[in-house]
Amino acid sequence: MASLKEVRNRIVSVQSTQQITKAMKMVAAAKLRRAQDNILRMRPYAQRLNGILGNLTAQADSEVQSEYGVARLVRRVLIIAITSDRGLAGAFNSNVFKATNTLVQSRYAEQAASGSVTVMAIGKKAHEYFGKRGPLLGDYQHVFGQLSFDTVRQAAEQAMEGFRSGEYDEVVMVYNEFRNVATQIIRVEQLLPLVPTEAPAEAAATSNVDYIFAPSKEEIVQTLIPQSLKIQLYKAVLESNASEHGARMTAMDKATENAGDLLKELKLTYNRTxxxxxTTEILEIVGGAEALAASR
Known part of the structure; x- marks a missing residue:
């Protein structure tokens, strides 16, 4: 059985840990509110932009084609893995690692065998994990330190340039989509080449709109597509950012609860010890008194 001093030290240690987890939960909750507001504002814009783009491309003449929509034989692949800069968020980062590895093994096993799968790691944890397994495209391990559209735009432009130049035949994103504080869903989405997507209900209702193009249909389509791709990646990063804070808030809440349960057990052990x-001291005193009485 542990001594009283050892149990007291453990109680103090667990109490300190519990205070830290409580503080981290509060910080994550504050950051989550801002991140959730950002993604909720971004979603309608991204959906509407994709809907307009879908309508334009559906009505476009055969001459109006984008270089980002050219489907090629997939020989070289770029995977954009989006994680966080920090840990202590439960399985948030490890889920992205598992999903990426599963994607490579199931869909790109042939390309991986020939060394034709490249990873663009967004987030420090992804940079550390995939950096040990091969060369990375770009350095975006501190994107979340000062998260903005400009920092994500650079990553999107690098991926777009790689596809346009033929360096990559397919570009795929792996990230956590934010649903609520306790739920994050792993998403695997193809960024390039462009694939037809189901338009939202409001976009479908206006699919037959007769647009007036100025200056020209081709120029508008060629301008909207790159912008839409950048917005799509930025939206994925915002989804991941909100998911990270939700996962960390949930993990710290559970850690605080577990620390409380452990404190109860330690205090019970302390009291029993x-x-x-x-009791041992009383028995020793009684035994000594009886021994003195018997010796007289």
Whole structure:
């Protein structure tokens, strides 16, 4: 049985840990509110932009084609893995690692065998994990330190340039989609080449709109597509950012709860140990008194 001093030290240690987890939960909750507001504002814009783009491309003449929509034989692949800069968020980062590895093994096993799968790691944890397994495209391990559209735009432009130049035949994103504080869903989405997507209900209702193009249909389509791709990646990063804070808030709440349960057990152990020590001392005193009485 542990001594009273050892149990007291463990109680103090667990109490300190519990205070830290409580503080981290509060910080994550504050950051989550801002991140959730950002993604909720971004979603309608991204959906509407994709809907307009879908309508335009559906009505476009055969001459109006985008270089980002050219489907090629997939020989070289770029995977954009989006994680966080920090840990202590449960399985948030490891889920992205598992999903990426599963994607490579199931869909790109042939390309991986020939060394034709490249990873663009967004987030420090992804940079550390995939950096040990091969070369990375770009350095975006501190994107979340000052998260903005400009920092994500650079990553999107690098991926777009790689596809346009033929360096990559397919570009795929792996990230956590934010649903609520306790739920994050792993998403695997193809960024390039462009694939037809189901338009939202409001976009479908206006699919037959007769647009007036100025200056020209081709120029508008060629301008909207790159912008839409950048917005799509930025939206994925915002989804991941909100998911990270939700996952960390949930993990710290559970850690605080577990620390409370452990404190109850330690205090019970402390009381039992203390009671046993007091009982032993009383028995020793009584035994000594009886020994003195018998010697007289």
């Amino acid at each position: 203390r009671q046993a020590a007091i």
